[in-house]
Amino acid sequence: MKKYSAILLSVTMLFTMLLAGCGEKDASSTGDSPGKEEMTQLNFYMMNSPVNDFDRVMKKANEIIGKEMNAKLNLILVDSSTYAEKMNLMINSGDDWDLSFTANWGGINFFENAAKGAYADLTDLIPKYAPQTYSRIPVGLWDGVKVNGKIYALPNYQQWGTAKREGFKFRSDLAEETGFDWKALKGKPTIEVLEKIGPFLGDALAKHKEMIGFETSSVESLYASNPLLWNMEAVGDTSIPGWINLDNPDKVINQFETEDFAKYTEIMRDWYNKGYVRKDGATVKDTSTDRKAAKFVAERTGSWPDSIDFPGNPDASNMSMTKGADNAPAVTVSTTRTMIPAGAASTAAIAINADSKHIDKALQLVELLNTNDDLYKLITLGEEGVDYKYDENGKFTMIEGKYNFNFNEWQIGQSYSPDFNRAAYDKNKDGDIQKKTQTMVFDADKTAEISPVTGFVFDPTPIKTQVANCAAVASEMIPALSSGSIDPAKALPEFLKRLKTAGVDDIIKEKQAQYDAWKAKK
Amino acid sequence: MLLRKLHFSTLAIHLIFIALSLACIAPLLLVVSISFTGEHSLMLDGYHFWPQKFSTAAYKYVFSGASSILNAYGVTIFVTAVGTLLHLLITSMLSYSLTRPEVTHRKALTFFVYLPVLFNGGLVPQYILLTRILHLKDTIWVLIIVYLVSTVNVLIMKNFFRTIPDSLIESARIDGSGEIRTFFRIALPLSKPSLATIGLFVAIAYWNDWMTASLYIESPKLRPLQYLLQSLMNNIGYLQSNAQASQSMESAIGMLPSEGARMATCVLAIGPIILLYPLLQKYFEKGLTIGAVKE
Numbered sequence: 048m049k050k051y052s053a054i055l056l057s058v059t060m061l062f063t064m065l066l067a068g069c070g071e072k073d074a075s076s077t078g079d080s081p082g083k084e085e086m087t088q089l090n091f092y093m094m095n096s097p098v099n100d101f102d103r104v105m106k107k108a109n110e111i112i113g114k115e116m117n118a119k120l121n122l123i124l125v126d127s128s129t130y131a132e133k134m135n136l137m138i139n140s141g142d143d144w145d146l147s148f149t150a151n152w153g154g155i156n157f158f159e160n161a162a163k164g165a166y167a168d169l170t171d172l173i174p175k176y177a178p179q180t181y182s183r184i185p186v187g188l189w190d191g192v193k194v195n196g197k198i199y200a201l202p203n204y205q206q207w208g209t210a211k212r213e214g215f216k217f218r219s220d221l222a223e224e225t226g227f228d229w230k231a232l233k234g235k236p237t238i239e240v241l242e243k244i245g246p247f248l249g250d251a252l253a254k255h256k257e258m259i260g261f262e263t264s265s266v267e268s269l270y271a272s273n274p275l276l277w278n279m280e281a282v283g284d285t286s287i288p289g290w291i292n293l294d295n296p297d298k299v300i301n302q303f304e305t306e307d308f309a310k311y312t313e314i315m316r317d318w319y320n321k322g323y324v325r326k327d328g329a330t331v332k333d334t335s336t337d338r339k340a341a342k343f344v345a346e347r348t349g350s351w352p353d354s355i356d357f358p359g360n361p362d363a364s365n366m367s368m369t370k371g372a373d374n375a376p377a378v379t380v381s382t383t384r385t386m387i388p389a390g391a392a393s394t395a396a397i398a399i400n401a402d403s404k405h406i407d408k409a410l411q412l413v414e415l416l417n418t419n420d421d422l423y424k425l426i427t428l429g430e431e432g433v434d435y436k437y438d439e440n441g442k443f444t445m446i447e448g449k450y451n452f453n454f455n456e457w458q459i460g461q462s463y464s465p466d467f468n469r470a471a472y473d474k475n476k477d478g479d480i481q482k483k484t485q486t487m488v489f490d491a492d493k494t495a496e497i498s499p500v501t502g503f504v505f506d507p508t509p510i511k512t513q514v515a516n517c518a519a520v521a522s523e524m525i526p527a528l529s530s531g532s533i534d535p536a537k538a539l540p541e542f543l544k545r546l547k548t549a550g551v552d553d554i555i556k557e558k559q560a561q562y563d564a565w566k567a568k569k
Numbered sequence: 570m571l572l573r574k575l576h577f578s579t580l581a582i583h584l585i586f587i588a589l590s591l592a593c594i595a596p597l598l599l600v601v602s603i604s605f606t607g608e609h610s611l612m613l614d615g616y617h618f619w620p621q622k623f624s625t626a627a628y629k630y631v632f633s634g635a636s637s638i639l640n641a642y643g644v645t646i647f648v649t650a651v652g653t654l655l656h657l658l659i660t661s662m663l664s665y666s667l668t669r670p671e672v673t674h675r676k677a678l679t680f681f682v683y684l685p686v687l688f689n690g691g692l693v694p695q696y697i698l699l700t701r702i703l704h705l706k707d708t709i710w711v712l713i714i715v716y717l718v719s720t721v722n723v724l725i726m727k728n729f730f731r732t733i734p735d736s737l738i739e740s741a742r743i744d745g746s747g748e749i750r751t752f753f754r755i756a757l758p759l760s761k762p763s764l765a766t767i768g769l770f771v772a773i774a775y776w777n778d779w780m781t782a783s784l785y786i787e788s789p790k791l792r793p794l795q796y797l798l799q800s801l802m803n804n805i806g807y808l809q810s811n812a813q814a815s816q817s818m819e820s821a822i823g824m825l826p827s828e829g830a831r832m833a834t835c836v837l838a839i840g841p842i843i844l845l846y847p848l849l850q851k852y853f854e855k856g857l858t859i860g861a862v863k864e
Contacts, residue, residue: 096804097637097797101789126800127807129783132692136784140697336612337829448633453804534789 053284087118087408091294092134092147093458096122100450104429111422116411122426122459131155138165145403146412148458150391151201157192158393158504161199167406170198176407177201177414185209185496194504200396201413206470206486208461209391210459210495213276215240216348218251222378225250230355232380232526237269237276238307238384239380241314244345248323251344260323262332262346263315268529269347270311271521275383276347280498282558283505286521287514288551289558293384296499297566299559301551304543305349311527312535321487321529328530338368341375352487354378360484361477385491389500395457416460418469427456441475463489468521503565508556513550520545604628604832606810608816611828624652627829631801631837636796637789638837644709646841649775652713657764659717664726664764665756679727686720699785711785712793716774722767729763730756765852769845776842799833 051432073396105122112120127132131154138145138160149157149166160166173181181189184204192200217229232240248260252459273280279290290302318324325331337343343366350362360379369375401411416423428435429450438444445451456462462470467485472478492533507514524542527533595618603616607624610795614621632638666672667679705711733756741751779795786792805827 096800096807097792098788099633099637123787125787126783126796127803128799129780133784136693136696140700142700143698306646340612380697454808 061457087115087235087405089118089145089405089409090121090123090139090143090411091412091459092123092125092130092144093455094127094148095455095458096126096131096453098124098450098452099448100429100434102451104425104434104503107430108426109420111419111425112415113411115415115419115422116408118405118408118412127153127394130389135160138163141402144400145405145409147398149396150400151390151395155201155352157396157398158194161192161194161398162504164401167401167403168197168199169201169399169410170196172407172410173198173201176542177417179567180414180417180461182416183385183461183465187387188392188499189516190497190502191389192396193502200393200398202302202392203395203397203457203459204461204463205395205457206464206467206485208485208492210273210381210385210387210488210492211349211391212351212381212491213273213438214348214379215244215345215352216363216377216379217244217247217345218366219342219378221251221255221344221378222247224254227251229378229380231510232382233353235382236278237382238310238314241311242418244317245314245323248318249321249342252323255344257342258336258344259325259342260318262334262343263324263328263530264331265526265530266332268525269315270308270529271525272403273347274302275386275388277302277305278383280386280389280500282500282503282562283507284519286518288506288521288546288555291384291500293499299555299562301546301555302547309489309535309539312531312539315529315531316533316535317531326532329527329532335368338366338446341366341369348379350379350383353381353485355380357484357487359480361480362484366522385495386494387495387497387501389498389503391498392501397459406568413460420464423454423456423460423462423469426459427452427462437474441478442473443471443478501563502569503562503563506556508552510550513553516549517546517551517554520549600832600835604829604836606829608827608829624829627833630830631798631833637792638794640790641792641794641797644791645776648709648712648793649772649842652716652775653772655713656719656722656775657660657719657768660719660722660726660767661760661764662752663718664723665730665752667723668727668730679859682718682720682723688817696784706785707787707791709791710779712778712791713775715781716771716778719771722771725767726760726763731758733759762852765849769849772845773842777838795838798838799808802831820835 061157080154098154101124105120109119112118130148134155138141139284149155149160151157157166158435180201184202187202188202188209189198192198192202214291217227217233221227223227224375225247227250231249232243237244244261252258252260270277272285274285274290278293279302281287282289282291288301288303289299291297291299315324319326325337346367348367350364351359352363354360354363363379364377365373366375366377397413399406399413403409416426433446434450435443435445456470464470468480472481487527520542524538524545528535528538528542595728598618601617602618602620603611604619604627605625607622610620610622610624635700663682667675667682669675672678684686699715700706703714705714732855737755739752743757745756777795779793779799782791782796783791783799786796
C-alpha cells in the first residue's frame with residue numbers, strides 16, 4: 048500500500064518533468080530554422096509595445112540584411128515596464144543576446160553594466176566595422192559612453208540633435224492681446240523671466256478666466272527637474288542633491304540652498320495665491336488633459352531654435368499637445384545657454400553583448416541600420432503606400448491600423464542623416480522648414496559647449512542610506528514647494544533642515560570627492 | 570411587536586447589503602460607460618453613468634491590431650484552462666500523498682514543499698533554471714509551469730484531505746479499490762468545494778499574469794491578453810509623455826483615446842473571467858472555511 052502512494056507522488060513529479068521536456072523540444076525546433084543557410088542570427092532586444100504586421104515588415108527587412116551582410120535580424124520587442132528588469136536578468140544569467148538598447152535611465156544601468164563587463168568593449172572595433180556611424184556622431188558624444196576610457200556603446204544620434212537649450216512658450220494670441228513683450232526675455236536668468244511672466248499671466252487670466260496660467264505638476268518641478276534653466280548641471284542623478292553651477296563648475300553644491308530656489312518658491316507661492324497655477328499642482332500627475340484642452344497660458348519648453356532666431360519654426364508655433372486642434376498658437380523664447388548635457392550620449396545607445404559570438408557582425412548590423420536609409424525607414428515607418436503615404440499636400444500620414452513602430456525608432460539607430468533621408472519629413476514647405484530647423488540644431492551640436500560633468504559616473508553605494516533618505520524628503524516636499532501649495536517662509540527652512548538630518552552634506556561631500564578624483568584622472 | 574422589530578432589522582440589513590452591492594457594481598458600470606464615451610466628451614463633460622457622446626473609438630483603438638488581441642485571448646484561455654487543471658491535479662495529488670500515513674518521510678517532504686516560503690531563490694536563479702536548464706523561454710509552457718504548485722494551496726488541500734475519515738479510505742481499500750482509483754473516485758469528489766475555491770484563485774492568477782510573459786515570452790504570437798493590454802496602455806502613456814519630441818508623433822497623439830482605452834482594456838480584461846464567479850459560487854461558502862478548523 049505504501050508503494051502505491053509513493054508511486055502517486057512520483058507520478059506527480061514525473062509529470063512535471065515531462066512537461067518540461069515538451070518545452071525543450073519546442074525551443075530546439077524553433078532554433079533550427081535559421082541554421083539552414085549558415086546565416087548569422089542576431090538577437091536585438093529593444094523596448095516597444097506590440098507592433099501590427101511586424102512579421103511582414105521584418106521579413107522585408109531581413110531580405111535587405113541577408114543580402115548586405117548574410118545575417119538575420121531577430122528584433123525582440125519587450126514591454127517598457129519590464130525591459131530593464133528583463134535585460135538585467137539576461138545579463139546576470141548569461142542568457143543569449145547580441146545587441147540591446149541601453150541607456151542611463153529607467154534602471155537599464157548602462158554605466159553599471161559596462162563597468163561590470165557585460166557590454167563588449169568596442170573602442171577599437173568601431174572605426175573598423177562602423178566607420179560612418181563613428182564619423183557622423185559629434186566627438187563629444189563618444190566621451191559620454193566611455194567607462195574607464197573605453198567605449199561600450201554606440202549612441203543613437205537623433206534628428207533633433209542633442210544640445211539642450213531651455214526656454215518658455217507663450218500663447219501668442221494672448222501675448223498680443225495684453226501687449227506682453229516676450230522677446231525681451233531672451234537670454235535672461237530664469238528668476239527675472241518668471242518675474243516678468245507673472246504680470247502677463249495676471250492680465251491674460253483676467254480676460255480668460257477658464258484658463259490656467261502656468262503648468263505645475265507633481266512629476267515635474269521647474270527647478271528640480273531642469274538644472275540648465277538655472278545655469279546648473281546635475282552631478283550624477285538629477286533628483287539627488289548635488290549640482291554644480293556652470294559658472295563655477297568645480298564645486299558641488301546643494302541646489303536647494305541657493306538664493307534662486309528660495310526666490311523661485313516665493314514666486315510660485317505668489318502665483319498660487321493669485322490663482323495662476325492649479326490648486327492641486329502638488330498632487331496632480333497627468334496634465335495632458337489640460338494641455339489638449341489648450342488651457343495653459345505659458346509653459347516651459349525645451350524646443351529650439353526659438354521664435355526669434357527662426358520665426359515660423361513649426362515645433363514652436365503651438366502649445367504642446369494642441370497640434371491637431373489649432374486653437375493655441377504659440378511663440379517661444381529660449382533663455383539659457385546651449386549645452387550638450389552629461390547624459391546626452393547614454394540617453395539612447397546600442398550595446399553589444401560581451402559574450403556574443405558575433406560581435407563583429409553585430410557591429411556591422413548597427414552600421415547597416417545607421418547607413419542604409421531604406422532599411423531604417425522600412426523598420427521604423429513601414430512600407431510606403433501600405434503603412435504610410437504622402438497626401439495630396441505632401442504631408443506624411445500614417446495609415447490607420449497598419450504597421451506602426453510606436454515612434455521607438457530612436458532605440459535602434461540614428462535618425463540623423465546629413466541629407467535628411469531617415470525620418471518622416473513632409474514633402475512640402477513644412478518639411479523644408481523642419482529640415483532648416485534641424486540644420487541649425489546640427490550646426491549648434493558641433494559647437495555647443497559640452498557639460499563639464501560628461502563622462503563622470505557617480506557611484507552612490509557608500510552613501511546609499513543618505514540618498515534614500517534625501518530622496519524621500521525631496522519627493523515629499525519638492526512638489527508642494529514647486530506648485531506653491533505651501534508657504535516657503537515656513538516650509539523652505541523646514542525642508543532644508545530635514546535634508547540636513549537626512550544626510551545631504553554627506554552626499555555633497557561624497558559627490559565632491561568622487562568628482563575631484565575623476566577630474567584628477569582626466 | 571417582536572415581529573415588527575424583526576421586520577425592521579431585516580429591512581435594515583437588506584438596505585445595508587443593497588448599498589454594499591451598489592458600491593461594488595457602480596464603479597464597474599462607470600468603467601463600462603467611460604469606455605463607450607468619446608475622448609473629447611470625457612475631457613469636457615467628465616464621467617457619467619450613461620455616455621454623453623457614444624463612441625467606440627476606444628475599442629477600435631484596442632482592436633486596431635485585432636488579430637493580435639484575438640490571438641492573445643486564445644493564449645490566455647489556453648493557459649488558464651490547462652494551467653488550472655494541471656495545477657489542481659498536481660496540487661491535489663501532492664497534498665493527498667502528503668496526508669497518507671503510508672508515505673514514508675512525509676514530514677520531510679512536507680517541509681520540502683514548505684521551504685520555498687522561507688527561502689526564496691529569487692528571480693535570477695529562476696530565470697537561469699527556466700531558460701538555460703529547462704529551455705522553456707519563449708514557449709507557452711513557461712506561462713503554465715511557473716505557477717503549477719503553490720505551497721499555500723498544497724497546505725490548504727492537505728488540511729482538507731485530513732478531514733476525510735481514514736475509515737472511508739480504508740473501507741474503499743477493503744472493497745478492492747486501488748490507490749489511484751480511491752483518489753479519483755473517493756477523495757477527489759469529496760473535495761469539490763476546496764477544488765472549486767483553489768481553482769478559482771488559480772484561474773484568476775493565470776488569467777491576470779502578465780509578468781511571466783514579459784520576462785520569458787519573446788515571440789508576438791505567444792503573448793497573453795494581459796500582457797498585450799498592459800503594453801497598450803504603456804504605449805499610450807509613452808506617446809503622451811513624449812509628445813513634444815516629434816511632430817508626427819504629436820498629431821498622432823491628438824487622436825489617442827487614452828482615458829477611454831484604459832477603461833476599454835479594463836472591460837476586456839475582466840470579461841470572460843467574471844463569468845467564473847457565478848458558476849463556482851455554490852462551492853464558496855464551504856470552500857472558504859477549509860482549513861479553518863483543525864481536528
